[in-house]
Amino acid sequence: MLRCKMEVRVFQSFDETASPSQGPGRLQALRDVLQSEALDGFIVPRADAYQGEYVAPCDDRLAWLTGFTGSAGFCVALAERAGVFVDSRYRVQVKAQVAADFTPLDWPEIGLAEWITESLPNGGRVGFDPWLHTLDGWRTLRNKLNAVELIRCSNLIDQIWTDQPEPPVGPVFAQPLELAGEPHGAKITRLAATLGRAQTAVITQPDAIAWLLNIRGSDIPRNPVPHGFALLHSDATVTLFIAPAKLTGLGDHLGSQVTVAAIDAFPAAIAALQGPVAVDPASVPVAIVDMLETARVAIIEAQDPCQLPKARKNEAEIAGTRTAHLRDGAAMVRFLAWLDRQPPGSLTEIDVVCALEGERRATNALRDISFETISGTGPHGAIVHYRVTKRSNARIEDGHLLLVDSGGQYVDGTTDITRTVAIGTVGDEERTNFTRVLRGMIAVSRARWPRGLAGRDLDALARVPLWEAGLDYGHGTGHGVGSYLCVHEGPQRLARTGVVPFEPGMILSNEPGFYREGAYGIRIENLIAVREAAAIEGGTVPGMLSFETLTYVPIDRRLIVADMLTGPETDWLNAYHMTCRDMLTPLVDGAARNWLMAATEPL
Known part of the structure; x- marks a missing residue:
């Protein structure tokens, strides 16, 4: 927090959080990794594994690479071109924040698939981190690309971001029942009854988990949500995957319907599920779908069961x-x-x-x-x-x-x-x-x-x-x-x-x-x-x-x-x-x- 001229302490910082001058060197470092990985490009979205709108500092890869600090957008870095795609809210801002090595592009008027195809007319291999792309987003891109192949890979930005911050471990606290209006046990029971044939629903978005369990967190600035994953089961129980250190002040709030596991246990738990498992294609990361398919777990595509009730x-x-x-x-x-x-x-x-x-x-x-x-x-x-x-x-x-x-x-x-x-x-x-x-x-x-x-x-x-x-x-x-x-x-x-x-x-x-x-x-x-x-x-x-x-x-x-x-x-x-x-x-x-x-x- 900064002490202002008016002697008022504020949450907001007025520091420059990214600089256009850093972009060219970082882009070249990424291109060096592309060459070593035999890739022709890499997609850098402003996203994290939880697919919320806002990201923690450790996940703000788009800003780190390009200098663009808007809340939505993505970059495609190729050997000779690097496009930064933004919507109408950010078209003035992006011009001031990125170096000449990056080309601002008006999205969705300029489509990602069309630009990649034009830039790689003879085909190529473009990498992406499957944790940072939703099933819907990946399908849309894949279906529009013909000669270009999308390659799952580890995050290449993480390989070159030497001072990347650690993931947040902000404390979780209970939202009072008189303000939530419904006990979280009742929410779990009510939503479990809507799963239909699905035995489990995968929930990744932080605000959905916070609403369902009547908890709030502090992993994202300005947004009182915790990072974690949850499985809502048809027997009206929930498995919450979260760093245990975040829960030390929560007491017995979660109760008997909620089982807590370390977040590292999430992949093994996904592989052990008995299907069908419901996933929301608009928010589930491709990586989770890959895990389910590898384990031969039946998948049902359906809206996150928390979305409409929360709204x-x-x-x-x-x-x-x-x-x-x-x-x-x-x-x-x-x-x-x-x-x-x-x-x-x-x-x-x-x-x-x-x-x-x-x-x-x-x-x-x-x-x-x-x-x-x-x-x-x-x-x-x-x-x-x-x-x-x-x-x-x-x-x-x-x-x-x-x-x-x-x-x-x-x-x-x-x-x-x-x-x-x-x-x-x-x-x-x-x-x-x-x-x-x-x-x-x-x-x-x-x-x-x-x-x-x-x-x-x-x-x-x-x-x-x-x-x-x-x-x-x-x-x-x-x-x-x-x-x-x-x-x-x-x-x-x-x-x-x-x-x-x-x-x-x-x-x-x-x-x-x-x-x-x-x-x-x-x-x-x-x-x-x-x-x-x-x-x-x-x-x-x-x-x-x-x-x-x-x-x-x-x-x-x-x-x-x-x-x-x-x-x-x-x-x-x-x-x-x-x-x-x-x-x-x-x-x-x-x-x-x-x-x-x-x-x-x-x-």
């Missing part, structure tokens, strides 16, 4: 999330009130991060931030997942938009909120586009829809006001969020790629945006929960669904062009601000309360 939050989890958001909302109000009192040009992006985390810490309930705070002023706001460092730290000037995307990890809930704030006098273009983004956020907030619809069916609601002006944003409109778990959670998504129908209890973000590269960025984000919609007299569609807003923090009225809003949009905004006032006024005082009253005046 459907129970009443205790929703109640805890509401409480966490009120606490977090009050911290945000104190921060925004402080920010508005600072003269333009007097602060830097790091000052903003420190001040905001300081307000969250002052609640005496913050366990961690839920991700690295995005504090981007002016052009940095257009970098969707910008991370400020000591080198990039910019002064917040008059006329800038300041985009602050942040969140907290509290024992009763995970928060994620974005507010875009006017610094001094902001231009008409920025205000117009802010209002378009706001209209899209309101449209999602007000939505009602028939059961059975998914994120791809609702995503366009957020984009129509931008589309009308020929504008758009490249990321999804929303992601699932955990209950004191990962801030990004599946399987639900509010996006064009979201195919899982929404169900009551699911929590999502609602975060449309617009980004003018080199100039400014806009994003407005609240968290929302799926709920049963109130019946409408005379309606013909039974059992419709709607969203409950969980985040209550004022939206910057100075950036709103009021004449662009329709009557219902204005009514929604004014009602939202009155609710912000009612909920948060008892939680703040002094200058923060005065700011809140002014910020929630009707439009």
Whole structure:
């Protein structure tokens, strides 16, 4: 942790975690290994054996090799070319982080298989670590490659990363029953009954194991999850494979339904299973499937049995999330009130991060931030997942938009909120586009829809006001969020790629945006929960669904062009601000309360 100018200790570091200058030498070392292994290339994903979204420092091989520190992407290193594949969230960032020896590539527009085939037109042998690729991902690549052969091998990066950190051994602790809402023994019994013909289900993702066993951990920064593997058996028992040192403070929490084994015992246990064994092709590593096939264990492909139950939050989890958001909302109000009192040009992006985390810490309930705070002023706001460092730290000037995307990890809930704030006098273009983004956020907030619809069916609601002006944003409109778990959670998504129908209890973000590269960025984000919609007299569609807003923090009225809003949009905004006032006024005082009253005046 770093002590900031404002004398606030923060979780976030502002050091450079990777450097473009180191990439060329490391790439050459990898190429030397390729030659000795008789390989023409090697694939380096940002992934670990547990197939969660976030990785521990020891598994951050993509950043170590290339310098790119985004949360998603992969590199293919060949003898003459090295491509770094990133999606639309990271296309500005990657250009600044990788050396000229690496070529940034727009994924998925440029397909991995197509690029490899083009780069190796006469065929070749490309290596991959089977622990770092899911069955689905490997199949998709294999089926599209013709002359090129995919070769399983040990991880070549580990051979050249001489100071690679050790695997984490963070302590595991119990999540209180009053917050989990269901005993883990009941979860095990309930899910075991859904296995059908399968005798066992393999569970690898850390948040699934944490949810199933009502435990939390500290192996991944910002994500309270432990690393391990689990086998859910049809007799309503679980075998947990984990480093024993992590469990010393857990007491007898796991109980008689859970057997603990060392993680090194996992391969032998897989080979000894009596099938059929269920694996989720979207998350199971190829290496585990290889073990089952070698042992001639019958395999059933099915979704991880924890995924949908975990996504459907129970009443205790929703109640805890509401409480966490009120606490977090009050911290945000104190921060925004402080920010508005600072003269333009007097602060830097790091000052903003420190001040905001300081307000969250002052609640005496913050366990961690839920991700690295995005504090981007002016052009940095257009970098969707910008991370400020000591080198990039910019002064917040008059006329800038300041985009602050942040969140907290509290024992009763995970928060994620974005507010875009006017610094001094902001231009008409920025205000117009802010209002378009706001209209899209309101449209999602007000939505009602028939059961059975998914994120791809609702995503366009957020984009129509931008589309009308020929504008758009490249990321999804929303992601699932955990209950004191990962801030990004599946399987639900509010996006064009979201195919899982929404169900009551699911929590999502609602975060449309617009980004003018080199100039400014806009994003407005609240968290929302799926709920049963109130019946409408005379309606013909039974059992419709709607969203409950969980985040209550004022939206910057100075950036709103009021004449662009329709009557219902204005009514929604004014009602939202009155609710912000009612909920948060008892939680703040002094200058923060005065700011809140002014910020929630009707439009």
